[in-house]
Amino acid sequence: MSPQRPGGGPRSDAPEETLTLGTPVPGARPDSERPSGNTQEDTSRVGAIASPPPGRVLAERYTVLDVLGHGGFGLVISAYDVRLNRRVALKLLRPVWSLESDDADQVRLLREAQAMARLNHPNVVHVYDSGRLEDESVFIAMEYVEGRTLLQWLRQQPRPWREVLRAFLEAGRGLAAAHDAGLVHRDFKPENVLVGEDGRVRVTDFGLAQAAHGSGTDDAPEAAPLPRTWTEPLTESGKVVGTPRYMAPEQLQGRAVDARTDLYGFCVALYEGLYGVRPFAGDTFGAILDARVAERVIPPPPDSEVPAWVARAVLRGLKADPLQRPASMRELLLELEDDPEQRRRARLRAAVLAGGGVLLLVTAVWGWLRQEAPASPCVGMEGRLAGVWDARLRERLQEVMAQTGLPQASDTFGRAAGLLDAYAAGWVKQRAEACEQARQEWAEQPHRLAALREYCLERRRGQLGALTELLVKEPDPKLVGGAVQAVQSLPPLSDCADARLLTAQVPPPEDPEVRARVEAFQLKEDRLEALHRAGRYKEGLAFAEALRPEVKSLGYPPLQGKFLYWHAMHLDGAGDYRGAESLLREVLVLAAQGRDAMLESRAWSFLVTEVGARQARYAEALWLELPLLAAAERLGDDQHLAVALETLGTVRWMTGEHERSREYYERALALLEKASAPESLDRANLLNNLGNVLMDQGQHAEAREHFERALAIKQRLLGDEHPSIAVTLNNLGIIHEELGEYALAQAHHERALAMRRKTLGPEHPMVASSLTNLGDVLLARGHLEEALEHHQRALALKQQTLGAGHPSVATSYASLGEVLAALEQHGRAREHFEHALALRERMQGADPTEAAEVSALLGRTLVRLGRWDEAARHLQRVRDTGERVEASDPRLLALARFGLGELHLARRQPTLAMPLLERSLEHLPVRVRAEAWWTLARALWDGGTERPRAVELATRAREHYRQAGNERKLALVSQWLLSHSGSNASGPRQADGAGAR
Incomplete structure (x- = not known):
């Protein structure tokens, strides 16, 4: 038996309610618009129905707190969810409100719930629950957002154009997520976007959403089957729904809509936000439609600071013909993010990084960048973690784990969330420090190092975001088992403060175009890593195979090497050790081409593991000992050296070289104890390995002590039900x-x-x-x-x-x-x-x-x-x-x-x-x-000597078999004792035998 390893605010009118409008008859247009919230009939209808009083419990779980607002389709109240101990926003639609529309409002509200529940994105308000109340009212329970609408945010104070654009970009990402899910919002406007106190922007009010006739994205993932209410017509023939001020021409004309329809509304709202004026004139329905079809855009104010490249992108989105607009929200967002000024800065930074020894140039460039930066750019770094790890995601993680129904879900959430909180706090602290370091003209460390530190921390943010996105995606019992270890396996933040490791890492590409492509791909690589950390090897393998042509076309060895390394990790996790070995040999070549010393050290360790510990080609594995140790020593990092020593200790253990194996393990343990926390999983694994060696040396008590210490660490960190x-x-x-x-x-x-x-x-x-x-x-x-x-x-x-x-x-x-x-x-x-x-x-x-x-x-x-x-x-x-x-x-x-x-x-x-x-x-x-x-x-008995001792030994064997529960052996020995005890236990040769002893 062998043990196993193993520009200003908008000058706009009051917010409009969503309208239901008659579709124009060919050859004629209606001459006025009828705002549904402005007629006496509508006002009396809303005012006639009292909201539920504070303290009333709805749906046996929601305690009413206060009225938040009302509109043409419903009443929104704040409530307390007693089951999940949180405040929520409830949107209600009473049956009496919808008598004139044949229950269409209720169908619309259910659509909103279905649409939003299908989305899981940091820039979309999350829906928790939906259904009907005792009086047949329809309700949806949504995330309660402390903040204001985007329109209120714009009016709150004059805001620079960059700040406005940044907010709209976040909202655009939420729309893009809806389009990826096969949905069209149909009523995008600033009133349907919320800006939280945390600064995060969220799109809401999907009550008019419908299945897209075409999302406008060729690479959108296949959507899940749509609920029945999505495929039924929402309105009668000859009706359109939406807010005319933001509607595209095709929507105003009652024609089919797709993602480019939302894109049009987004650009109308963005134009207003940037310039403070509407893009089209017109106070009637007909005037609005004529201006849009003719593309008569009102020129921006002459004193506007909004650059021409932003204006070009917005005007493309306001084309009357949908085919002349950007093909998707993601394409539009890429245009709006492609800031020439930022690209110029990136080129300058790259030049600085390439010529690290030219101190005067470094100082001049960084001094210029400081002048361009805000007064305090290093304050509020926690805002950069919005949508990466924040209060909403923490709540979502608790929810998805609870939904698994596993008894250990609550404990696992507490452990995982605590680790994520600590990681996020550490990131914020280090990111602020790195930012201040970069701003100091005469910092003790060179500016090139400050830039590398910032880059390293931004990579850590991406890796953290990829993991949390995976963890909160859906209830998954397997992720409950692996969540804590997945978080523990996030790359350490301390690496980003280690000058030796920072300079050993490969800096980002100097060519701005190559760098942009690499950074775009890194988001996918982050997901590949996260899938491995979560133990989802089959999903990771399929994802890696799909990405291989893309990474090959990039032609950038450092990125190719890291990608293949994680591909090999997935193969190993799935048990394909030969496939992992083959990829790792490619990784070593790419690491050398890209001069990536860190990747080289990791790949050597992993290769030795695959060849030796996994496939038992021990002689070949030992031939790799010198290059492995050389790569680790050259890197000069204690943790990487500890990994190398542990790998070699495992191979030596498997070849029976117990003393050499123990030496390697003890050296690795000493390095880990110096470099990391004593409660780390790496330390637990080393204790386990040392226990294996001691066990093979017959030192069972000491081995058990090591195993029990390893188990205690794992249980404190991972809980009792973790696969490790x-x-x-x-x-x-x-x-x-x-x-x-x-x-x-x-x-x-x-x-x-x-x-x-x-x-x-x-x-x-x-x-x-x-x-x-x-x-x-x-x-x-x-x-x-x-x-x-x-x-x-x-x-x-x-x-x-x-x-x-x-x-x-x-x-x-x-x-x-x-x-x-x-x-x-x-x-x-x-x-x-x-x-x-x-x-x-x-x-x-x-x-x-x-x-x-x-x-x-x-x-x-x-x-x-x-x-x-x-x-x-x-x-x-x-x-x-x-x-x-x-x-x-x-x-x-x-x-x-x-x-x-x-x-x-x-x-x-x-x-x-x-x-x-x-x-x-x-x-x-x-x-x-x-x-x-x-x-x-039996030998003693047959030899005729020490027969009492023979009976004693047989009795001892019988007791052993009784305690072991071995009935077969117990019966056999018992039968022998019955026939060999008694008077025959002594004989003439007993004294001689005793004397001889």
């Missing part, structure tokens, strides 16, 4: 077996097996490992049929996933041989031992004691088959090997002596058997010791 716990449970199970505590061993292995099946899938190599170890315990307990079944399933799974020549396959053959021998099927047992031995002997660089252990098992089986000479040859070879390694591990020699003692006893040579059996007892593994007691008891 399975590794330590597995090894503790082995320790308990070695100590003869079989019930505890079985419980540990069964729990580890269940965890691995649940988190890794039933066909993962680690599942086979747990099956093997559980089968060994069942054998020790005499449950032979169950043990046989477990080992047969383990063997088939290992052959399928690891290949027929893997050493773990040899382990399964040997274990099956032991079970067959216990079933007294010695011929079949011999075949399995011979197959296992042949596999062991073909492995170059493998631990020679492993082949010798199989030879010992084979030799003992040959004894039972009466093939004594053949048995003697095998057992003598075991003895020779055991004598060579006795100083480091005396157990093999003990096994050889035990087998030779059995051979002499079979040959009716008890006097030759007794000294061999006596000497074997001290170092035999516990699981074999009871067998040795009974064998020695």
Whole structure:
């Protein structure tokens, strides 16, 4: 058995309500618009219905707090959700309000709920719940946003054009997310956009949304099937809905709409926000439509500071013909983000980075940038984490975890959210420090380093955002199991403050075009990393395969290398070790081409793991020891060196070099304790590995101490149900077996097996490992049929996933041989031992004691088959090997002596058997010791000496089998004792035997 590793505000009219308008008859246009909220009829209708009083409970969970507002379609109140302990916004539509529209308003409200619930984006107001109340009112429960509408925000104070544009860009991203989901808003306007106190912009009021006839995006993901109410007409023929002031010509004419219709409304609102005037004149419906069709745009104020490139992008969006507008919101957003001034600054920064030694140029450029920057650009860095990790996402994470229904969900949320809070706080602190450092003209560190630090932290922000986006996407039981470890695996922020590591990293490309393409792709790479951190290997592999043509077309080695590294990580997680190895060899070439020392060090460590620990090509893995250590030493970072040492310690352990392995592990542990927190998962893994070495050296008590310390760290960090716990449970199970505590061993292995099946899938190599170890315990307990079944399933799974020549396959053959021998099927047992031995002997660089252990098992089986000479040859070879390694591990020699003692006893040579059996007892593994007691008891009895001691030893063996629950052996030894105790326990040779002793 082997333990496993393993420009100003708008001057605009009061906000309009959404209108329902008659579609114009061909050849004629209506001459006026009828605002639904301005007629006496509408006012009386809204005023006639009182809102629910404060304190009333709706839908058995929402306690009414206050009225927030009302409009043409509903009443909005604030309420307290007693189930999830949070404040929400409830939008209500009473049946009496919609009598004139044949229930269309209720259908519209349900559409709003369905639309928004399908979206999960930081720039869209989140919908929690929807339904009907006791009086058949329709309601939706939404995220309560402390803040104001975008229109109120614009009117609050004059705002620079950049600030206005930034807000609209966020709203545009929310619209783009809706379009990606196959939805068109149809009523985008500043009143339907909220600006929270946290600064984040959110689009709301999707009550007029409908399924897009065409989203305008060729690469939009396939949308989920639409609910029935989405495919039914909302209004009767001859009706259009929306707010004319922001409607596109096709919408005003009642024609089909798509994403470009929303784009038009967005550009109307953006024009108003930037210039403070409407883009089109007209006070009637007909005048509005004529101006839009003729594209008679009101010129901007002559004193406007809005640059021409922004105006061009907005005017493209105001084209009457939808085909002449940008094809999608994302295309428009890219235009609005493509600031020539920013590109010029990027070129200057790149020049600075390329010529790091030209201090005067550096100082001049950074001084100029300081003049351009706001007075306090380093204040409020927490705002940069809006939509990355903020209060809304924290709430969303709690919600999706609770929705899994898992008992550990609440505990996992607390742990994961706490870690994310700490990571975010650390990022804000470091980002502000880096910003101040960059602003100081005569900082002690060079400005090039300050720029690299800012770049590093922005990469960390992207990686954090990719992970949190994945965690809050949907309820996923697997993510509950892996959330804490996923957050723990985020790259450390400390790297961004380490000058040595910053200069070892590859700076961003100097060419602005290449840099823009690389930065765009990095968002996808961040998602690939996040999928791995979350343990979603199959999804990650599919994503990686889809990205390979794109990353290849970039032709940028540093990015290609990192991408292939994470692709290999997914292959390893899925159990495809050969595929991972192949990609890692490509990564090493790309790392050298890109001069990425950090990636090179990581790739060498990972390659050694794949070749050695995963595929058991130990000799080849040891040939890679020098380049691995050289790459880690050259990088000069303690944590990377610790990873390298741990990797090599694992290979040395697997080749039986226990002292060398222990040395590597202890050096790695010392480096980690100096470089990281004592409660880190890396430290727990090293403690686990050290326990493996100590266990193989027979130091079981010390090994158990290491395993228990590792388990305690993991449980504090991850909880009790995390899959990483399975590794330590597995090894503790082995320790308990070695100590003869079989019930505890079985419980540990069964729990580890269940965890691995649940988190890794039933066909993962680690599942086979747990099956093997559980089968060994069942054998020790005499449950032979169950043990046989477990080992047969383990063997088939290992052959399928690891290949027929893997050493773990040899382990399964040997274990099956032991079970067959216990079933007294010695011929079949011999075949399995011979197959296992042949596999062991073909492995170059493998631990020679492993082949010798199989030879010992084979030799003992040959004894039972009466093939004594053949048995003697095998057992003598075991003895020779055991004598060579006795100083480091005396157990093999003990096994050889035990087998030779059995051979002499079979040959009716008890006097030759007794000294061999006596000497074997001290170092035999516990699981074999009871067998040795009974064998020695029989030798003593048959030799006619010390028969009371023979009975004592047999009694001790019987008690061992009783405690183990091995009914077969218990019955056999009990029967022997019945026939060999009593008066026959003493004889004429007892005194001689005693005197001889």
